[in-house]
Amino acid sequence: MSRIGVFVCWCGENIARTVDVDQVAEACGEMPGVRCAQNYKYMCADPGQAMIREKIASERLDAVVVASCSPHMHLKTFRRAAAAAGLNPYRLEMANIREQCSWVHHDKDRATEKAIGIVRTAVAKVRYNHALSPIRVPMTRRAMVIGGGVAGIQAALDIADAGYEVVLVEREPSIGGKMAGLSETFPTLDCSQCILTPRMVEAGQHPRIKLYTYSELESVSGFVGNFEATIRKKTRYVDMAKCTGCGECQKICPLKRNPSEFDFGMGMRPAIFMPFPQAVPARPVIDKKVCAKIVRNGCGLCEKKCAPGAINFKDQDELATERVGAIVVATGYKLYSIGREQPSAKTTGYGEYGYGKYKDVIDSLQFERLISASGPTNGELKRPSDGKIPQSVVFIACVGSRDNAKGLPYCSKICCMYTAKHTMLYKHKVHSGEAHVFYMDIRAGGKGYDEFVRRAIEKDGAKYYRGRVSKITEENGKLIVRGADTLAGVPVTVETDLVVLASAMRPADGVERLAQKLNIGCDEFGFLMESHPKLRPVETNTAGVYVCGACQAPKDIPESVAQASAAASKVMISFSASELTREPEIARIDEQTCAACFACERTCPYHAIERVELRARNGDLIKRAARVNQGLCMGCGTCVSVCPSKSADSEGFTEEEVYAMVEALA
Amino acid sequence: MAGRMDAPPTKVVRLVQLGQWDAAMRVESIWQCVSCQTCSARCPKLVDCAGVMDALRQLAFERGAASPAGRAVMVFQRAFLENIRRYGRLNEIDLIARFKGEVFLKSRSLAFLFRDAGLAGQLHKRRKLHLTGEKVRDRAVVERIFERAGAGGAA
């Protein structure tokens, strides 16, 4: 028979006013297995806790029920007290007779009767409570950051500066991300590269940052504190160690007219190239789709020209393995690509704007490159079709964003600001030019943001029309933009030289695949899901995986950087101890009775179920079974419900405990 | 079309949003709308503007609230429906005769009456003028369909 102690709290008058605590204690004293039942004014106060400790010792109690407030209030308190007296803390249960009894009832007799009932269920349960010890998981104090844009760089530098090693994985040949290609940044109009490149160099040279560029995450196994990441280093054909970054190869490469990815097709690059001069690492890569040596075994000039002999046409993809304890995802965004690819099949995207048909209809990132001092035109604004300086530019906002019909219902948040910036930059370059903006609403919340938009309108004279553009056609080298001015209530037609579409922000390509690898969630648009929108904005529902930057939602540079630092600090918190302590109230599976149907595996929200093979000593397979990964399980118990043989059980709420509670109500 | 309209589709939709039905059905635009569906296809908020126009025309028709310029459109469409009710298929000559006749009775415009009259000869030359239109065999069922759809007295 158990030796259970029941301690009934008065909570001053809070409980005792409505519940007859003497009667409760007396009734509890008669319950099977109860060794002693006491009541006291404040069980949570020191004397109350001392009473519990004393009784555990003197009555050799093997389980305790404290009938007082909500377990969410004091379960930890009382379990600590029990532990101090040498009782396993998980052998202590609480009966909530305050929030769920004395505070919500007035009739003292019935409240007392209910309180006794509540304690009875707790007593019935605690008899079966297992003694548990916290699960300790070793913590590899080393982080991986996926994505080397401004958010990834920030997170990597913060973690590295705190003294931990960081693996930074970037799929492009250089880190820097989208920001490296921007012209100037709102609302201060400071040069984007001027502020970013020093950070890129810092990251590239940091002793604790290991850079994997032109590399992608292949797979991840393990769990918080113990991830094992496999990274695919894509074939570069250039030996990173031998190459000095001199650039001779780029000069000699005869195949110079390939659209530059970095310039979004606004400029050209050779087959062997660095995406931009300040690239980190300053090493070129060969485009295997166009290189004549690779495509048809011709040319090979670069190989001959390269003095250090860094060109290696036999190069192949390599897989590297890294053990890390935490992962930060900062994969950023891409633009809604108008008319070419849509988020879902049911949408057809903006054929009426003629993007892809008319050369002078471009998107906002292309415009950034056209107007960037380091861009393909060296900062001189020349339109793509004929290189003329446009005397008029039409900017169209919300292309894809806030469009339920053929785009995405959400607001991309930054377009209002960069469109205002674009009009300014344009007016600063072409003083006589006209900037027209078609918009739906102006959303400029942020420090100095609305002032910035007003400056574009009032000081730089951009013409803003509140209305949508219906159609763009090309006539004699001019683009005819037909739209509406809803404030004036009239249709508007603007003849212009260049049209810039502020396309919606979407998560970068492949984010869904990445999310699957990491077992984190995506919303319907592919943005990664945070654990809680307010309170856990950079955590995900997989322990040890964090998100920051535009992969989580559209955001601008300051926000991305702030979030990156937040993610970094979360990582550092988890690195503050060498072991990770996890609550032991998680699931377990009886492998002997498990029928290996793996219903639990399909159901587990945390992918915490593993398949194991039980083998005899001679290696013969005895059976297959499911097993819980203790590092991943969060203890929801969903597996227990779907387990037909109830081989799965959840500690803290085992089948025995739960049925004992239900039966105690009978 | 919007350029010719007294109220652009945005205004028509706005009036409807505000519940100002009377004002909306008296707007000229609803009769100028050619049902080309462009507005519906382009609206980012999935508003079926062309459908709204349809609905307003229907409302105006039921309440007899068509604007003066809309009357011709209405008369034509009523004549069209009446034509179908009678024959099951369009009888062009009958339609034109009825339409022109009705407008003439109201407008007394001889110019209107005889405009396009020259086309008749040309159509005839091209064997496109069919003086006896087609009729469906089961005209009674057409009549009953109109009856049940609440369009018995279409004209």
Next chain:
Amino acid sequence: MNFGYYPGCALHGSSDDYEQSIRACLGALGIKLEEIDDWICCGATAAHSLNHKLAIALPARNLALAQRQGCAEMLAPCPMCSGQLLRAGQALASDAALRSEISSIVEAEVNDGPRVLNIIQVFERVGLKALSDAVTKPLKDLKPACYYGCLLVRPPAVVGFDDAEQPQSMEAVVAALGAKPVDWNYKTECCGAGMTMASPETVLELSGKILANAAAHGANCLVAACPMCHVNLDMKQAAIQEYSGARYDLPVYYLTDVVGMALGLSASELGADRHFVLAREA
């Protein structure tokens, strides 16, 4: 290859040149058309303007007749008709209560009506490769502006055909015939459609723009797939020229005309000699 056939009023009225063209052209391709017995008018603009229920009931009756006739795919060459048929079919498919109401109104059970096709889709069923192989007189000198108009591609949710803004399917068909379609801007603009009678000025203005843009992009003819568009662009071309003062003299062909010509049919076989603007002899 067999299709159900819903000609619609226009093709049995003043646009019977279109029907002539369709029958000649598809006949040459070995396609049989089974006309829906005792079909009735689809209701056109007038029904959907004035009576919503009628706008569903009239096409529904035709769908039911086609179903009764056992046809799985039905050609409705007039985009107005095909739009009305498609719209009614979708409304009925998604609403069982409406389906039963309409069934009793039209005195025929409407369940799974036939799949409604436009003329371009029929050529797609034939296959561009097969079509190209059947060409005996490649139309090398033809530089058509392919004109879709409104209802072939709009509203996209109803017709679900091609790209609503930059359609290419008709160009693909004429290219298969050896012609060189021009790229132009007005292929989905409205010609004025149902306003031919009620508001003639609207037509003159809208259709005028279309002709002007086609001419400006170097087209030597237009290809259309809609009887109403054809009326406005062809029959009214003289009036348009008078109204705007410009001269185009652009022949306006039905898509089946150009396909037929490439197959070696003569203009008179196709009824193209009955158009108002006739091609100048090359």
Next chain:
Amino acid sequence: MSARISREDLRKLVAEWLAAGKKVFGPVRVKAGLELYAPLDSAEALLLDGWIRPANSIKELVFPRHEALYGYRILKNRVELVDLAAEIPEQIAIGAHPCDAAALAALDKVFNWDYRDEFYNRRRAATTVITMACAAHDDQCFCTSVGLGPEAERGSDALLHERDGGYEVRAISEKGRILLGGLAGETACPTAQTSGANTPPRRFDSAQVAAFAKEHFEDPYWAERALACLGCGACTFTCPACHCFDMVDEGNGREGVRARNWDACQFPMFTLHASGHNPRANQGARQRQRIYHKFVMYPDKFGEVLCTGCGNCSRNCPVGLGVLPAATEIGNG
């Protein structure tokens, strides 16, 4: 001297018993194709013909599938027992077959061998069995192979023979005599003594079955024979003579009952030890056990076989096994 009773009078008799508060069990048709022995709620429910053998047996009258033996209450530090004994009303089985009645005689021995089972005996004492001689048989009947027959008397308190639209009634025991009073005669019906169409042919020799089972205890025959066996309890639960049970406590931590429920040697759990070891590790061993018990162990102890040839095991087996097919194979030399 025998007596006769018409069908109508038989029903009237049943109605009288019911009116007197006696529990009457007899064959009823539960649904198309399914006849069971069940408590009669009216005399009309009694099924007098159109069936061969109900899918269950009358052993439920004396040995219910579930029987609460006593209750318990858990107090602070001790357990208190509660007597649940209730009056067992007088119960009558009417229309049972000789193969059912004979099984009761076999059960009497089991429950009164080294220990007199008070629960069984209380019910047995309250029970009178009025058997109806069989008018027909089917392919599964084999009473003649186990020493019984369609008119066997063993276990019956009275016997009815169907004749000329009525029944010859004969009391066999004192109980039967008391229940039927003047209705019953004392001698066997002479015309019913013939083995006619109601007598199934003899299918096997039970002594040979016993001999085979003893000699071939480890023979792979059993495993092969049992391949189709699914390990359910349909055979044992519908057998009039199988009598294994399990003891369970059912309650809620404060109070409950201790009950005995039928158990079946075909269940893998039947012989599973707490250690995890199972002496009858496979279905072959379990099938062998059933034959062995019926034809060797029970006869060794009580001198008769524990099978009355009713054929229920085969009729109810979803996969066509049972005593008859096995015994036919091994009991014919």
Next chain:
Amino acid sequence: MSGSNGFEPKIVAFVCNWCTYLGADLAGTSRLEYPPNVRILRLPCTGRIDTNLVVKAVEGGADAVLVSGCHPGDCHYNAGNYHARRRWMLFRELLDVLGFDMRRIHFTWISAAEGRKFQHVISEITEQTRALGPWRAYEAKAEIDHRGGLVGQAVSPATGRAGPAPALQAPAPLAEQELRDLARRLLGAGDVKVVIGYGAAGPVFVTKAADVERLVWNEGCQANLTTYLKRKEVRALGKPAVVVKGCDERSLVVLEKESQIRREDVRVIGMACDGMGQEKCAACDTHEPRFADERVGKAGGQGGKPAARYAAVEAILAKTPEERLAFWSAEFDRCLKCYACRQVCPMCYCERCIADKNRPQAIDTSPHRKGNFAWHIARAMHLAGRCVGCDECTRACPAGIDLRLLNLTLARAAETQFGYRAGMDPAAEPPIGAYSLQDKEEFIR
């Protein structure tokens, strides 16, 4: 305070730890009074709240049960409530067909912020239950409509319990010969070690080419032989070939999905079948095997009427809940707990059935009414979205319980709610273990 009859209902509330329990705490901190009739049981997540627990509460005398958790999207464990919602949908369908009083089983989403909602829900349920009176779910008079019953019972010719309805068309003797030839070839070539097929008196296990004459193919071949794939005695014989009909074949799809077999380890001999005269045959749409490695014969009959597939369920739903409960009480009162239903079922392959687990004893082992209801509810729930409708349980039941009706109920729910039919499409996602954000929840307050 209490009702005029003095009846105080007992309400059992199963709540999740993170939303509803905190919502109840908030009601306390806000001093929102509600009747003291409710007993709150805290579990980590609605995902943990097994339907067996609800049944146990009802057995224990609850007059109403509430299950409550986080609103969709708010689950502390991401998706536990979505999984729960899906199970509840099925569970409710089952209880409804059983005739349980659905006015006493409540589901809500109550967040940690909804103290007031908690108060309202408990007050309403208490008042409503007070008006309903005590729940005597297990005290119904067992009643079966003897005049034909709810559903006719076709009984196996193999067991000879009743004359079967005639098969639609007698299977062709040609097919039998073809089958034997095939078996001879497979065994002879050593491709398989045993052919599991139908014999004259029941299943046979042919291990030698010389014995293939034991195989038969006739209108008595009702059994679903795939159930033998789970039996270790059969597995020990080596690689099997199993004779299946189009309907039986569906169980192989499920078994493979559930990792019980590897398709390449089993040679499947598919028999074209025009029906075996069973009830299921009337609505059969799998006359021809679809996945078999070897095919024998060709079905001549036409497809069954899929519309009639769930006619039996609709028929019982046309009765009142009281009539349904009386019907099932009578059915289950006959249950002997012989477990023939379980043993014969190809989907019941657990090494230790929950009915045989005694710590805790979730399902009473006794064959009394509560124990029988609990067993058949648990079995039906375990087969939800898995049962392929072979009706072996019904065929095997010596007490003639209409078990197929329970399975059909949940099969119908799986098809109507989730568009899923077990074993039809190997690529389809089984409804249990998955969820959709669009799952219906109009029954959840």
